[in-house]
Amino acid sequence: MRNILDLSNQQARNFLLKEESYFNFDLPAYFNFSRLIKILSKQLKGKNLSNFYSINSDNKPLKPEYFEEVNYKLLSNKNGQYAWRPFQLIHPALYVSLVDKITEKNHWNAIIKKFKEFKQKTKIECVSLPIQSKTKASDKEEQVGQWWQEVEQKSVELSLDYAYLYQTDITDCYSSIYTHSVAWALHDREIVKNTERFNMNLIGNIIDKHLRQMSYGQTNGIPQGSVLMDFIAEIVLGYADKLLAAKIENIEEYKIIRYRDDYRIFVNNPQDAEEIIKNLTEVLIDLGLKLNDEKTIKSDNIIRDSIKPDKLYWEINNKIKLSKTVQSELYIIHALAERYPNSGSVSRQLQELYQRIKNSKKIDKNIKVLISIVVDIAFKNPRTYPIVSAILSKFFSFLKNETERKDAIERIKRKFEKLPNTGHLQIWIQRLTIKIDTSIAYEEKLCQKVKDKDVKVQLWNSDWLNNSLKIIIDSTKIIDNNKIEKLKPVIDVNEVALFKQYYN
Numbered sequence: 080m081r082n083i084l085d086l087s088n089q090q091a092r093n094f095l096l097k098e099e100s101y102f103n104f105d106l107p108a109y110f111n112f113s114r115l116i117k118i119l120s121k122q123l124k125g126k127n128l129s130n131f132y133s134i135n136s137d138n139k140p141l142k143p144e145y146f147e148e149v150n151y152k153l154l155s156n157k158n159g160q161y162a163w164r165p166f167q168l169i170h171p172a173l174y175v176s177l178v179d180k181i182t183e184k185n186h187w188n189a190i191i192k193k194f195k196e197f198k199q200k201t202k203i204e205c206v207s208l209p210i211q212s213k214t215k216a217s218d219k220e221e222q223v224g225q226w227w228q229e230v231e232q233k234s235v236e237l238s239l240d241y242a243y244l245y246q247t248d249i250t251d252c253y254s255s256i257y258t259h260s261v262a263w264a265l266h267d268r269e270i271v272k273n274t275e276r277f278n279m280n281l282i283g284n285i286i287d288k289h290l291r292q293m294s295y296g297q298t299n300g301i302p303q304g305s306v307l308m309d310f311i312a313e314i315v316l317g318y319a320d321k322l323l324a325a326k327i328e329n330i331e332e333y334k335i336i337r338y339r340d341d342y343r344i345f346v347n348n349p350q351d352a353e354e355i356i357k358n359l360t361e362v363l364i365d366l367g368l369k370l371n372d373e374k375t376i377k378s379d380n381i382i383r384d385s386i387k388p389d390k391l392y393w394e395i396n397n398k399i400k401l402s403k404t405v406q407s408e409l410y411i412i413h414a415l416a417e418r419y420p421n422s423g424s425v426s427r428q429l430q431e432l433y434q435r436i437k438n439s440k441k442i443d444k445n446i447k448v449l450i451s452i453v454v455d456i457a458f459k460n461p462r463t464y465p466i467v468s469a470i471l472s473k474f475f476s477f478l479k480n481e482t483e484r485k486d487a488i489e490r491i492k493r494k495f496e497k498l499p500n501t502g503h504l505q506i507w508i509q510r511l512t513i514k515i516d517t518s519i520a521y522e523e524k525l526c527q528k529v530k531d532k533d534v535k536v537q538l539w540n541s542d543w544l545n546n547s548l549k550i551i552i553d554s555t556k557i558i559d560n561n562k563i564e565k566l567k568p569v570i571d572v573n574e575v576a577l578f579k580q581y582y583n
Contacts, residue, residue, distance in 0.1 A: 080214070083209070083353065086211065088186075088188070092179070092198060094306075096178055098111065098565065101129055101168075101308075102166075102168055104503075105503075107510040108559075109559045109560075111558070111562075114555060116552055118555060119171050119211065120496060122551065124179065127367070131544055133544055141542070144291055149539060150173075150539065151524070153167070153503055153532050154501070154503065159522075167303060168538060171539070172548055173289055177285075177286065182338055189265065189282055190265065190282065190314070193264070193314075194317060200311075203320045206229035207225075208310070209313075211428035218306070219386065229338075230336055230343065231387075235382050235385045237345050238381035238382050241278045241334065241345035242381075243350045244385065245250045245342075245343075245378075246344075246378070248370070248374050250370065251370075252566065254300040255367055255368050256301050257366060258298045258320070259272075260366045264315050264317065264318030266461050270554075278289060279350075289310075316340065326362065333344075333352075335355070341514065352377070389418075392418065404443050405449060411451060412456065413455065415428065418496045420459050421462050425460050425463055426460075426466055426577075429470060430576055433466060433469055434572060436473060443479055450474050450475075450487055454467070461503065466576070468508070468570060469572065469574065472511055473570075484515050488511075488512050492508065509530075510574075513563065515532070528557065528558055537553060560572055
């Protein structure tokens with residue numbers, strides 16, 4: 080694997096225009112945005128997006144920042160209560176335009192040069208730059224592997240050199256990033272603010288403009304849900320690293336590992352850590368960001384606290400191997416989910432359970448009880464939606480008839496109707512039911528795209544575009560009907576498993 084800064088400008092363009100980079104959250108395999116991205120990239124290559132703006136009655140161009148809902152927001156419940164996360168499918172024309180601008184040779188070289196500056200004379204190590212896989216593993220798999228190796232394993236190793244570990248993160252990082260700060264990071268802050276604010280030859284200003292065009296002209300927040308935005312966040316956070324390093328030059332013994340907005344600070348003197356956190360707070364405030372007080376934790380047991388608590392708990396208390404039934408296994412996973420809601424360990428154990436039962440011809444007698452337990456796990460653990468859908472599809476295969484399956488579906492839908500912001504959930508319920516009952520209606524627009532291929536469901540507001548691009552965006556199919564036809568009622572583990580090679 081190699082990180083994005085190791086790529087040439089053309090390689091970076093190809094990487095960022097991949098479907099896997101356009102959105103990096105979980106959708107069923109029949110969603111396919113690659114054809115749309117490919118067509119638009121040909122249309123826009125070497126051109127400015129403004130050439131495709133529509134004209135109003137006064138013969139003036141319409142601009143995307145004049146319009147709401149330019150990007151499509153997919154709402155996902157965050158904790159089974161009232162917190163939620165808005166994943167965004169960036170308007171494809173704006174996405175392709177921004178990728179083209181960033182990967183122009185002179186702009187790309189300037190960005191790489193700036194990242195080299197961020198790394199100079201600092202003990203702050205960023206290990207979260209986007210990764211391109213060079214194996215059969217997906218980019219996302221490699222990215223998770225990078226976290227394990229460079230954050231968790233490296234943290235344990237650093238226990239040889241340091242006595243204390245402080246962990247903290249940024250509150251609502253993506254939704255708080257100030258768009259102008261991208262230009263500050265890539266160019267001199269005072270120059271940009273005072274004399275070059277409107278210089279559209281500067282890539283920082285170009286990125287800033289695109290970000291505001293996506294969000295009705297707002298300057299606070301960047302879309303979450305794509306590799307491109309992960310990279311733009313790294314520009315701002317890398318700049319923060321540079322500013323922090325300059326403020327703590329007097330501190331000799333420390334090491335900081337940063338994975339996106341998560342910080343691990345290693346010291347031998349608690350006073351040094353307090354000084355570092357104080358200065359980090361000041362740096363972030365100047366950029367419109369702030370640390371999360373509730374998640375700032377001090378530890379004098381680096382080995383224990385280098386490991387995520389849910390993972391450590393599971394390793395110590397794992398009773399799965401002692402259980403004899405699927406129901407008892409599910410109760411143990413349910414207890415883990417109650418103790419560490421929405422954790423990676425819950426998803427991983429559900430995946431391992433599914434791997435054990437996916438080829439089973441016989442299972443516990445009371446299938447409806449199993450369904451109830453799994454649904455309750457998903458209710459408070461939104462990140463488990465894909466794998467829970469797969470497990471439920473297996474359980475449904477053991478129900479006696481179609482009437483029982485439809486009744487179970489209706490009961491599941493009623494339970495989840497109690498939750499707000501469940502667009503992401505609806506997508507995975509639809510995947511569960513797509514081979515059982517195609518008449519089920521969903522409010523989520525992406526579900527409507529699947530259900531009725533002829534209905535003109537618009538995800539993005541393209542009223543600012545002329546017809547040449549607008550027609551392409553509105554008419555290019557993002558649903559692969561051939562894949563839907565080939566689907567089986569029981570969901571294959573490769574559709575939902577992050578580490579597919581592990582299961583192969």
